[in-house]
Amino acid sequence: MDSSTTLLLIVAxxxxxxxxxxxxxxxxxxxxxxxxxRRAGLPxxxxxxFWGAVLYLVLPTDLLPDxxxxxxxxxxxxxxxxxxxxxxxxxxxxxxxxx
Numbered sequence: 001m002d003s004s005t006t007l008l009l010i011v012a013x014x015x016x017x018x019x020x021x022x023x024x025x026x027x028x029x030x031x032x033x034x035x036x037x038r039r040a041g042l043p044x045x046x047x048x049x050f051w052g053a054v055l056y057l058v059l060p061t062d063l064l065p066d067x068x069x070x071x072x073x074x075x076x077x078x079x080x081x082x083x084x085x086x087x088x089x090x091x092x093x094x095x096x097x098x099x
């Protein structure tokens with residue numbers, strides 16, 4: 001193997017490792033968000049959203065091959081967004097409503 005091929009493989013491996021780190025970071029945020037919602041007694045939404053996102057990351061069948069975790073990141077972001085949309089604060093009653 002020549003040096004340019006070796007360099008290309010090293011760069012590809014580093015990029016794949018960084019993308020995997022982002023996917024794992026999002027998985028951790030998803031688990032923490034669900035745990036926080038459950039501890040607060042708030043609804044966590046449909047269970048299949050959470051477990052579907054976790055299984056999509058873990059299982060080898062994907063839209064894109066596993067070294068490319070961009071589709072996994074997308075699924076995790078959608079699940080995290082759906083959990084976070086459930087914790088939107090209710091508007092406080094104004095003083096005019098109390099009169």
